[in-house]
Amino acid sequence: MEGCLLGIAARDTVVTTEVYPLGASINQESMTFGPLLISDEEFIYGTITDDSPSAIHLDQPYAPSRQFFKAQKTEEDWQGNRTTEAPFTNAELFDTGRGTFSVDMQRFYSTQCFIDHKGKRICHIYVSHLTEGTWSAPQALDKNVNHPRYTSAQPAVGTLFNTSMEVLYFVSDRPGGAGGMDIWFSVYNKRNEQYKKAENAGVFINTSGDEVTPFFDLPSTASISARMDGPLMGDLTYFTLRAAWSHGILL
Numbered sequence: 001m002e003g004c005l006l007g008i009a010a011r012d013t014v015v016t017t018e019v020y021p022l023g024a025s026i027n028q029e030s031m032t033f034g035p036l037l038i039s040d041e042e043f044i045y046g047t048i049t050d051d052s053p054s055a056i057h058l059d060q061p062y063a064p065s066r067q068f069f070k071a072q073k074t075e076e077d078w079q080g081n082r083t084t085e086a087p088f089t090n091a092e093l094f095d096t097g098r099g100t101f102s103v104d105m106q107r108f109y110s111t112q113c114f115i116d117h118k119g120k121r122i123c124h125i126y127v128s129h130l131t132e133g134t135w136s137a138p139q140a141l142d143k144n145v146n147h148p149r150y151t152s153a154q155p156a157v158g159t160l161f162n163t164s165m166e167v168l169y170f171v172s173d174r175p176g177g178a179g180g181m182d183i184w185f186s187v188y189n190k191r192n193e194q195y196k197k198a199e200n201a202g203v204f205i206n207t208s209g210d211e212v213t214p215f216f217d218l219p220s221t222a223s224i225s226a227r228m229d230g231p232l233m234g235d236l237t238y239f240t241l242r243a244a245w246s247h248g249i250l251l
Helices: 002-009
Strands: 032-039 042-048 066-073 078-081 097-100 106-116 123-129 152-160 162-172 180-191 212-219 222-227 239-243
Touching: 002 042, 032 097, 032 239, 097 152, 106 152, 162 212, 180 212
Parallel strands: 066 097, 152 212
Antiparallel strands: 032 042, 042 066, 066 078, 097 106, 106 123, 123 152, 152 162, 162 180, 212 222, 222 239
């Protein structure tokens, strides 16, 4: 009922937008996720590969199935192909996907995941550095960001109160949150290249359910994320929040 009331309250703010699916070269039967726009004619995305295993055997080494692909615009459509170029590096032993650049474009964050011996999917955030025109191999962030037994995933880069402070936002199911997947953040110190211990974004943003796919719009300093619990207009509803964090505003 509350979700219906949200829809009624927002009816005067609705903007009609036409959405067109991309062709079969990109959108296939398997899941496609996490697009990252590189230019008007190119973007990076993640998908489940055609050669992925049909079943996961917990007594065998994990065989990754999700990898970065590159989509390029042609005269008629978009074409997708598996990419191997840095920094969009596909790991040999882990699922790979959901990446974002730092504000200065000198770091690229990505997510790598595996299934543990109990059948739980665990993801960690990795970073590559651009030095003299060359990208380094992805390295897992330290314990200030990644928790060894819980997921840290879906990185997004933005600011917090002070626009000179770069902040890494991500989702995690670690203890200390409101429940499910919460949005957490870690402030990056450019001088010593260290990340402060991650903090939960708080109850004005996080609910007992899952918050997913955070995105930060730098020009407006607005944070956008999807919510899967509470009053919603459908199974997945996007909310936007601005600098002085308060309750999320329905998009």
